[in-house]
Amino acid sequence: MTGGEATLFWVIAPAMVLGALGLLFAHKAVHAAMSMALVMVSMGVVYIAQQAEFVGVIQIFVYSGAVMMLFLFVVMLVGVDASDSLVETLKGQRLWAYLLAAAFVVVAMAGVASVTFREPVGLAAVQEEGTVTALAREIFERQVFGFEILATLLVISVMGAMVLAHHERLRPVMNQRATSNATVRSMKWLAGKPNPGVYARHNAADTPALLPDGTPTEESVPRVLVARGQVASVTEYAAVTESTDEGNAPNTDLEADSEGEGQS
């Protein structure tokens, strides 16, 4: 490893380890996917630095380009906020996992350190014809049978993905007419749900309207806000509205307004 490559290694190796740790510790799947993409791209750069240009380019194209985007698509489909539960199904599993991983890393590193590697040969002699040509000779001459098996594997996996992701429709599609018919038959909210409340000092989608008896009605607020518990309390706004009603007579204001409009 010469000077430039050593510098590259010491810049990119910590970045890769940090990205991998991000995958380990990130709470959200999207963050994990992004740190994984960092690791993949850095891995491609390392391959190119190691005289494996073709493998590096394929790494960036296939892994960072296709595979990680596939992961992001599935994260979007499954739900961005599908975060981890911290419940341990097996007791002490986390602790044991960390202990075993530490043991593994120690054993593997000691094993690698105990080996004396001979002086690296380098790929210059093998790749005289060019990187891709040498690799093509290897794949299409020596390993051609394995290559064809891989082609079969890809076809089978595509078929498997199609079978697994295919979704049989169990009931007819709900189009606009069917939805409207169902609404009329249900005899519920035929004229639509009530609008959110409008008060003297507040007018927003999260403030429920008041029923004639003065209680707020949840149907006037978008159900997403109800599910998130973000519905505003109406008591203070309703009180302000009542006091304004008592304070200045609203009828005169309305008349003044209508006169003004009439003149203009």
Place this chain on the structure above:
Amino acid sequence: MTLVAYIYLATILFTIGALVVLTRRNTIVVFMGVELMLNATNLALVTFSRMHGTLDGQVYALFVMVVAAAEVVVGLAIIMSIFRARRTASVDDSNLLKL
């Protein structure tokens, strides 16, 4: 500072990938841990290929990539069909076969 540094890096990345598989509960993240382990082995293969001056390691790295791509396609399809049936992406909730 020799090429062994790359092997050490691959070891660390492989361990972190295995840890992700063992400790995380989100199926997609577990799957990414598997991918990280495959990538770490690829790094070791490419480094060995350079050490020994043959292209075998690079070819095997390419083959591993193809297998990983096939695995990702099928695995993500399985994750999606489980999500469709059970509305969950957690490895603990797919326990229909449990006694």
